[in-house]
Every structure is written in C-alpha cells, then in structure tokens.
Amino acid sequence: MHVLPADRGLPAAGRPAAFDLVAPVYGTGFRGWIVVAVRAPELLRESLRTADVTGVTAVVTGTATDGRSHEIARWTGDGGPVGSLRDTVDVEVAGTVWHVLVRPTAALAGTGRTVAAPLTMLGAVVVSLLAAAGLLAAEAGRNRAAARARREAADARTAEGRERAANDRARAANDEARAARDQLLAAEDAVREREAELSGFATAAGERLHAPLHTIASVTEMLVEDAAAQLDQASREPNPGGGSIFWFTVAAATTAPAPETELFAADLA
Secondary structure: HHHHHHHHOOOOOOOOOEEEEEOOOOOOOEEEEEEEEEEEHHHHHHHHHHHOOOOOEEEEEEEEEOOOEEEEEEOOOOOOOOOOOOOEEEEEEEEEEEEEEEEEOOOOHHHHOHHHHHHHHHHHHOOOOOOHHHHHHHHHHHHHHHHHHHHHHHHHHHHHHHHHHHHHHHHHHHHHHHHHHHHHHHHHHHHHHHHHHHHHOOOOOHHHHHHHHHHHHHHHHHHHHHHHHHHHHHHOOOOOOOOOOOOOOOOOOOOOOHHHHHHHHHHHH
C-alpha cells in the first residue's frame, strides 16, 4: 500500500491508501511496465454506490509477507456498525488473499438488504479488477510470445544462412576435388600416352636394328672362321659386353684384307 503522488499534498488523515496492479510489457525485448493505481477507499465507495447498497461498513484487510494482517481500505458509510451481524469473503488478488468484512450500520430488512448483497457486489468488483489485471497479463504474454516468435524466426534465418554457407563451402570443396581429380586423370593419361609412344619407339628401333645386328653377327662369325690365323688370342673370346658379336684386331703383318673383311666394312658403312 502507498499514497498516490497526487494525494501527497493532502493532510495525513485525508490521504487515501492505494494499491497497484503491475504487468510487464514486451516488444522485441522488455519494454517496461504497466501500472494501474487504485485508491482503495474509492474502490469500496464507488462499488457500494454503483450497487445501490447503503447502511453497511466494509473493511478490506490483507496479509503481509511477514504474516501480519494489515488494513487495505475501509468504508464506514452512514455510521458505525450495529449489532453482531457480519460476513466475510476471501478474494485472491495477484497471488495475495484479501479479506472483506461487511457489517450493517442499521437494522436490515428484506432479502435485498442482507449482508450478502454488498459481499456479492464487492466480489464482482474485485473480479472485474482481476479481469483487468488478467487482460494486462494476457497482453504482456502475447507480447512475449510475439517477441519469442520473432527471435525464433531470426534464429532460424541465421541457422539457415549458416547451413547455406556450409553447403556452398562443401560444393566449392567438391568442385575443387573434382577439378584436382580431373587434372590427375589427365596427367595419368598423358603419362600413359608418353609410355605408349616410348614403347612404340623402342619397338620400331629394335626392329630397325635387328637386321643390321644379325648381319654383323654373321659376318663376324665368317671372319673368325676364315681369318682365324690372322686374329690374336684376345679376339677369339666373347665380347665383354655380352651377346653373340665378337670383337677382333687384324694382325699388323696383314697387308691386304680378306674379301670378307671388305664386305664387313662395306656393310658397316
């Protein structure tokens, strides 16, 4: 309970107590608070007047956090209470229980003037007040839900952007790997083509050399057979490089080469 700023200039005895209904407000984030201030005595007075109830007193009390009871509002009406007739109703307001005590200030007659009437009226007023607070809370909840939906949408867009970027990077990596693989295959094809060319060259060279080498071997054998007396001992041994070709030297005493030697020279030329 507190005193409204507009009532602080009044005498202490004339400053009505007030209470607040508070609800948070959210937009994209927390925006602030909505505070509804209510003068408790005016609430009781106007509630009774609107319900056309007279001849009663009403006292609203609540329980503080320390467990002690304190008065929130009082309305005495036309005078003090008369007799022992009374009734009480408990009303829960924003998680706090208020106790409303109603007593008559005059002898009441008729079912419409019983103590239950103002209690019912007060209950309806408090319920209306709670409905207003619930409306504020619902609006605050809607704002929170909208803000949460916007945040979730933004998070989803961010996650989608990250996933799209990751996919782009993966595609780029795949393209690079494919290009590298194509280059490797091209290099392997070039190597195989070069190997095939070299193999072809070697085969052609072997075919081209086969006939001359065979001729040289045959002529050498003829020379060894026909000019054996003119060859030194070293010339009779196989070629140190291997194969069937023999190397030889003609003795210095020889003055004219044999016809086979001329033929050999002619073939080599």
